[in-house]
Amino acid sequence: xxxxxxxxxxxxxxVGAGLMGAGIAQVFAQANIRVVLVDRTENDLSRxxxxxxxxxxxxxxxxxxxxxxxxxxxxxxxFTTNLEEAKDVSLVIEAIxxxxxxKKEMFKQLDKVxxxxxILATNTSSLSVAAIGSVTNRPEKxxxxxxxxxxxxxxxxxxxxxxxxxxxxxxFAREIGERIGKNTIIAKDxxxxxxxxxxxxxxxxxxxxxxxxxxxxxxxxxMLLGANHPVGPLRLSDYVGIDVLxxxxxxxYEGFNDSKFRPCPLLKRMVEAGHLGKKTGKGFYSY
Numbered sequence: 001x002x003x004x005x006x007x008x009x010x011x012x013x014x015v016g017a018g019l020m021g022a023g024i025a026q027v028f029a030q031a032n033i034r035v036v037l038v039d040r041t042e043n044d045l046s047r048x049x050x051x052x053x054x055x056x057x058x059x060x061x062x063x064x065x066x067x068x069x070x071x072x073x074x075x076x077x078x079f080t081t082n083l084e085e086a087k088d089v090s091l092v093i094e095a096i097x098x099x100x101x102x103k104k105e106m107f108k109q110l111d112k113v114x115x116x117x118x119i120l121a122t123n124t125s126s127l128s129v130a131a132i133g134s135v136t137n138r139p140e141k142x143x144x145x146x147x148x149x150x151x152x153x154x155x156x157x158x159x160x161x162x163x164x165x166x167x168x169x170x171x172f173a174r175e176i177g178e179r180i181g182k183n184t185i186i187a188k189d190x191x192x193x194x195x196x197x198x199x200x201x202x203x204x205x206x207x208x209x210x211x212x213x214x215x216x217x218x219x220x221x222x223m224l225l226g227a228n229h230p231v232g233p234l235r236l237s238d239y240v241g242i243d244v245l246x247x248x249x250x251x252x253y254e255g256f257n258d259s260k261f262r263p264c265p266l267l268k269r270m271v272e273a274g275h276l277g278k279k280t281g282k283g284f285y286s287y
Contacts, residue, residue, distance in 0.1 A: 005172070007179070009033065009091055009176060011090075012090070013089045013114070014037050014092075015038050015096060016094065017049075022051040022052050023149065023150055023151025027182075028076075030069075031179055032076070033076070034078070035077045038083055038085075045079040049079060087113055087115060088115055090118050091176065092118060093145055094120070098124060098125065098127065098244075100128070103132050105135075107120060107136050120133070124146065125193075126191060126192060126196060126251040128189060129142060129160050129189045130164055130189055133164055133165075139164035140166040143165050143173050144189070145159060149240075155182060158187050159184050159186050160187050160189055161187070192255075200245065203236065206232075206233035206234050220234050237283065238283035238285055238287075239277065243271050270283065
């Protein structure tokens with residue numbers, strides 16, 4: 001028996017209560033879908049809960065969400081350290097750190113605990129969906145659901161289809177994405193998928209320009225006014241995180257064995273120095 005249709009899906013599991021997992025849980029709750037949000041410790045869950053509260057408050061102040069709805073949204077999210085509480089869901093979205101072995105270990109566990117008809121999705125931004133799904137007994141029901149940060153604001157949902165993913169899973173993911181207000185695109189399971197495959201080399205090239213002595217503000221201004229970008233590549237790199245950018249570049253470089261993805265040495269030096277962007281107060285800019 002295949003999972004319920006996306007219209008009948010009324011509860012999901014999100015694994016990982018970090019920035020991405022918390023955001024994913026929130027958008028599903030806003031769409032009147034119950035969410036079980038799982039992480040390793042109560043402290044991890046507390047951080048996720050606080051992040052959701054910040055986003056809800058921000059949306060309320062902007063008038064994007066009615067204050068009266070906030071309590072309803074809160075009540076739709078269950079915070080727990082026990083995967084067993086969500087064993088009967090029809091959709092799981094994994095949002096743990098971007099390390100292949102960690103994700104494979106989690107999918108082994110999910111495959112054992114979650115009902116065999118459920119779809120297992122990963123929020124990976126660069127890793128092989130086929131490799132992640134290979135450790136399960138349901139590789140045809142494994143798909144990438146790559147959300148963009150901040151999840152409650154960004155409209156895109158990139159659906160990553162591996163060589164094993166079947167059409168029913170793709171259709172389910174597309175429909176559930178539209179139900180939570182996201183615009184979906186389909187990407188094949190190659191390093192970087194679609195968005196990062198195009199975006200990340202541009203950010204890397206901007207870093208090379210800085211390494212060659214160009215001013216970050218001048219570079220960003222050039223792309224703002226000359227290419228009509230809403231944010232400059234170096235400011236965006238700081239928002240993404242220099243460590244995340246470097247990891248993605250290394251994945252592209254390794255995955256394609258192509259010199260065009262060679263990470264800028266400046267990025268490596270910045271990561272070694274702890275200049276990771278906005279989250280550490282210093283990257284290409286100071287915060």
